[in-house]
Amino acid sequence: AYPFSNVLDVTANDDMTIVNLECSISDLSAGSGSTFSFLAPKAATDILTLGSVEFATTANNHAMDFGQQVYDTLANLDAAGIGHCGEGEGTLYTTESGLTVGVYAVYSWHTPSAESVAAGVRSLRDAGAEIVVVSAHWGNEASYYQNANQEEVGRAAIDAGASIVFGHGPHRLEPFEKYNNGIIFYSLGNFVFGGNTNPDDKDCLIFQQTFTVTGDTVAKNDDVDFIAASVSTETDRNTYQPMLAEGDEKARIEAKVQEAADRIAAAA
Numbered sequence: 001a002y003p004f005s006n007v008l009d010v011t012a013n014d015d016m017t018i019v020n021l022e023c024s025i026s027d028l029s030a031g032s033g034s035t036f037s038f039l040a041p042k043a044a045t046d047i048l049t050l051g052s053v054e055f056a057t058t059a060n061n062h063a064m065d066f067g068q069q070v071y072d073t074l075a076n077l078d079a080a081g082i083g084h085c086g087e088g089e090g091t092l093y094t095t096e097s098g099l100t101v102g103v104y105a106v107y108s109w110h111t112p113s114a115e116s117v118a119a120g121v122r123s124l125r126d127a128g129a130e131i132v133v134v135s136a137h138w139g140n141e142a143s144y145y146q147n148a149n150q151e152e153v154g155r156a157a158i159d160a161g162a163s164i165v166f167g168h169g170p171h172r173l174e175p176f177e178k179y180n181n182g183i184i185f186y187s188l189g190n191f192v193f194g195g196n197t198n199p200d201d202k203d204c205l206i207f208q209q210t211f212t213v214t215g216d217t218v219a220k221n222d223d224v225d226f227i228a229a230s231v232s233t234e235t236d237r238n239t240y241q242p243m244l245a246e247g248d249e250k251a252r253i254e255a256k257v258q259e260a261a262d263r264i265a266a267a268a
Helices: 042-050 073-079 114-126 148-160 247-267
Strands: 018-020 055-057 083-085 089-094 100-110 131-138 164-168 176-179 182-185 203-214 217-230
Touching (some): 018 131, 089 114, 148 182, 164 203, 182 203, 203 247
Parallel strands (some): 018 055, 055 083, 100 131
Antiparallel strands (some): 203 217
């Protein structure tokens, strides 16, 4: 219960929390040729369930660090009751309140295809998704700004019917863009991050969108929240326990993200 304990007021009080799961979860063993290889034991699914995470996407560059021989990650997520989808896949998930959410995940070596993502969004809409969320592992590592591929893919996803596109991969906070009645967050940064004992930049965000369901109609509220956070409770080391930012730190992170978003709006 430790990693998500400081953010449960957010994750436990929504209908659906979605994360990018950037590791294998398995009790099987195998070698890896990668310098940075991430493997968690099967019991680590408890971190997600106790953290009130309902859905995990596995389309990223670490999902297959240990190859097919330990890739029982999906079976372990199933056993824990956690919804999931992987590279180029779309999945329908029904929340406790009865809302049908379509989630599409993509990595494609950090440069996904706009056409493929748009087709995936349309397929989920056709299958009955009332809301479509796209999870994209893209962009340039350690960059604070989105690249042309991110803009093209994110906007194509919204044009095809997605409501939210959230990105990860750069390990930094990147701007958000309100586009064609949808929202694109180019990178939310890290969160429960075990890859570094003291990350240079610990800033991150939880993005939260509220929807109102009236009969068969689903409408986005203006209630969009960018919840400023840090990957650690300490400034000089990684405690692997994100915490919500407060006071001056909260204002600094919010201003950092808003300033970047204003630049996108001005350029458009």
